[in-house]
Amino acid sequence: MKFYRLFLILTAGWLAAGTAVAVDLEKGKEINGTCAACHGDQGAGGKKGEYPRIAGQRVSYLEGQLKSFRARTRINIPMFPYTQERELSDEDIKDVAAYLAGIELSNKMPTYTGKEDALTKLLMAERVMIIPRAEGDLANGEAIYQKKCAACHGKTGKGRGMFPMLVGQYTNYLKRQADLYLKGDRPHDAEGVVGVLNTLKEQDIQDILAYLTSIQEPNE
Template identity: 60%
Template sequence: MSAAVAVKAQNLERGKEINATCAGCHGDLGQGGKRGEYPRISGQRVGYLVTQLQAFRDRTRLNLPMFPYTQERELSEQDIADVSAYLASVELPTEWPKFSPGDDALTRLAAMEKVMIIARAPGDVDNGGRIYREECALCHGEDGRGKRKFPRLVGQYSNYLLKQMEAYRKGERPHDEEGMTGALIPLKTTDLQDILAYLTTLQTGGKP
């Protein structure tokens, strides 16, 4: 039995408390920060969040800012289960907010950053859709919302996704069971950008 299965039932309130530490970078609702420097983790798959937090702790996924927070003394298996369940339960809105005439720019910006919609990425949508359906949909879902331990891609910052795809291609981060690079290795950089363009067409909501 895996450690993730062996822990007690998830405590969402405890997970919310733990997330207060994560919020410094990822936002109070896990909406991400600095326009993609810190990824959006709200609404993400529980299985994915658990495996990535474990990978940070085990140093199989190297990320120096994450390392101090994921050690056993700081984040137990139960803590990982709780905060992962809490973040997965957070549902960001999928429609742009309505503002009052008196709302200032900061208020508007803060509200828009908590919407599960990102800017439309440039690229060849037809080519991106073809590649996505052939190479990505089996694990990440036809709708891009992930399956089991495979992450949700729709609603994630495009610049963050591109950075991770490049890391997979360079072997800096393991991608899947096929090895260190997996299905991404034959693709060109333009293909990756086209995939991102396609993913941004799967979102709900209109323009702000």
């Protein structure tokens, strides 16, 4: 892990409060052992998008969502047992969020030298996450995304502040969340249940999802 990336992870979101809060990455890894039952050891989530990718997600977003699950302001029954106060403290949330944010998943297959044993090859392959291309009008998806979504989620879909990374996330998961936003079961904007997505056509949303699968950048 690059030092600069680690430095940002440990300080982002907390310096605004005036004091950087130290985190325990080893403790975060230990806590992630519980999360791994659904999201996998590397935080890649479910292969069909039944569980989201949380590896490499933004610290502020991970913290905010875990606290929302704990407070039951975001309804997700499977998360309740793991996020109640007696199970996951604010300190635990900071530790596991920092640990998960530091996991880097490549989107290209590894190059083997031929000297790796079977276990090493398996572990290398587990750190690869390639999202299949989704169907849609890429030009329309790009135009709408850059106009409607980029201000919060970033021009390259990697998130900004407390807004999550979208690129590299399962298309099925994103579509399911969009449907929840549209039904009002999950608020999309801070102002309430009605937000940007409610102004878009169903095909526009599909085109955005297709565009997001087209801008995955290989990790060097």
